[in-house]
Amino acid sequence: MKRLTGLMSMVLALFLFSGLSLFAGGAQEESAAPAVDEKPMTHEELVAAAQAEGKVVVYSITSRIANAAEAFTAKYGIEVEDTNLKDFELIEKISKEGSTGAVGADFVIAQDGGRVMGELINLGYLYNYVPPTMKDIIPEEFQNPLSFAFINKVFIYNDEAAPVPPFDNIWALTTPEWAGFFQFKNPFQEGVNANFLTMVTKPEIADEIAAAYKEYFGKEIRLTTPNAGYEWIKAILENDLILTTSDTTTAETIGIKGQNKPNNAGLFVFSKFRYKESKNLALEPMMNVKPFSGFYYPIYALMDSNAAHPNAAKLFIEYLLTEEGFAPWGKDLGTYSSNPNIPLQPLDHPMTTWVEILVAEDPAYCFENRADVEEFLNEYIY
Known part of the structure; x- marks a missing residue:
């Protein structure tokens, strides 16, 4: 998607992430998803109702839902129809089904908070459900909308070619030494990457980027764009940023052993660090980069308002929040x-x-500002 679609004039309801528990020390703004008033059930009653429905349909941005589905069916005897979609495909599918009243998914595993909030939750196509058995376990700040999990993308480099991290300030990536040696998945192919670039334009983060510029270059930044966040985006794009089509490709290209390129890094999912052992790649994360070492974002588990099997969906959501379901x-x-x-x-x-070291995704800010950032990106990417 080259631009956010369906922009609305309604104001997003915000609440502050307090940074408790799992995220101690961090804060971000989030939008609340509506909940549907329903008669409470015990876990046993929910299981019985779900088994009576006999089936559940889920759309998911993660292919591992298939493994969870197999285990869920083995445990409860409920058939699972799972469809793996890219983030923008899922949003467009739910939007189309919701606007026409078509029955499709019972629940979704979705990412790209800005679009999920603005185009699906706020229009009533999705709603929030927190399993009663999890209300005292899941930190309150992750309950509305319900975050199933979090993913992080981190600066990672080839540690065979460079025994120590090759940079400790994001402005290094704008210098001639890094021209054509930094990789990042095309933000028009994955919403969370577009959200990250949007987040660096948020005033408080842009101020940190400006301070990092002064620390690196020894002088105040001179702006040719709205703020230092935009300026950094412009600078890395003009420095021959390599836009890739997948984080897997990025990790494999950077991590191949035998390369004599000390400046060789990318910003991609930390989970690819497992390739260090499984694929014998030279990969190492950088965790001391100023003013940030990457970003993180939530993956949501949300009910579909047109669910044909709502109880089976609720049971599956509960299952995914357990150690067995998350396996x-x-x-x-x-x-x-x-x-x-x-x-x-x-x-x-x-x-x-x-x-403490990553940029958090703020769905409200992304929803309100991503179109402007994407228009800015269009000047360089297309």
């Missing part, structure tokens, strides 16, 4: 359940670490 994601590093009781992989870092 397809929890077996690797780089995906973090909103349930703080689910343990991390040994080589991973807790979100209390990541939140």
Whole structure:
């Protein structure tokens, strides 16, 4: 998508992420999703109602939903029809079904907070549901809209060619030494990447970027764009930023051993760090970059207002928030359940670490400002 669609004039309801529990020390703004008044059920009653429906349909931006579906069916005897979609495909499909009243998904696993809030939740196509068994477990700040998990994208480099991190300030990526050596998935092919570039234009983050410029170059930044965030985006694009089609390709290209390129890095999902062992790649994250080392974003579990199997959907959402249900994601590093009781992989870092060094996705800001950033990007990418 080259631009956000369906922009509306309604004001997003905001609430402040307090940064408690899993995200201690971090803060972000979020929009609240409406909940539907329903008769409360015990877990046993929900299981019985779900089994009576016999089936659940889910659209998901993560292919690992298929593994969770198989385990869910084995546990409860409920058929799962799962469809893996790209983030923009899911949003467009739900929007079309919601606007026509067509029956499709019972619930979704979705990302791209700005569009999910503005185009799906605010229009009533999706609504919030928190399993009663999870209300005292999932931190309150992750309950509305319900965050199923969090993903992080981090600056990662080839640690064979460069024994130590090749940069510690994002402005290094704008210098001649880094021309053509930094990779990032095309933001027009993944909404969360467009959201990250939107977030760096947020005034308080742009101020940090301006301070990092002064620290790196020893002088105040001179603006040719609205703020330092836009200026950084412009500078990396003009410095031959390599726009890739997937984070997997990025990781594999950067991590190949035998390269004699000390300046060789990208910004991609931390979960690809597992390729260090599984694919024998030379990969290492950079966790001390100023003013940030990457970004993180939520993945939401939300009910479809046209659900044909609502109880089965609720049971599946509950299951995904347990250690058993989260196992397809929890077996690797780089995906973090909103349930703080689910343990991390040994080589991973807790979100209390990541939140201090990564940019958080603010759906409200992204919804209101991404079209402007995408218009700016159009000048360079197309």
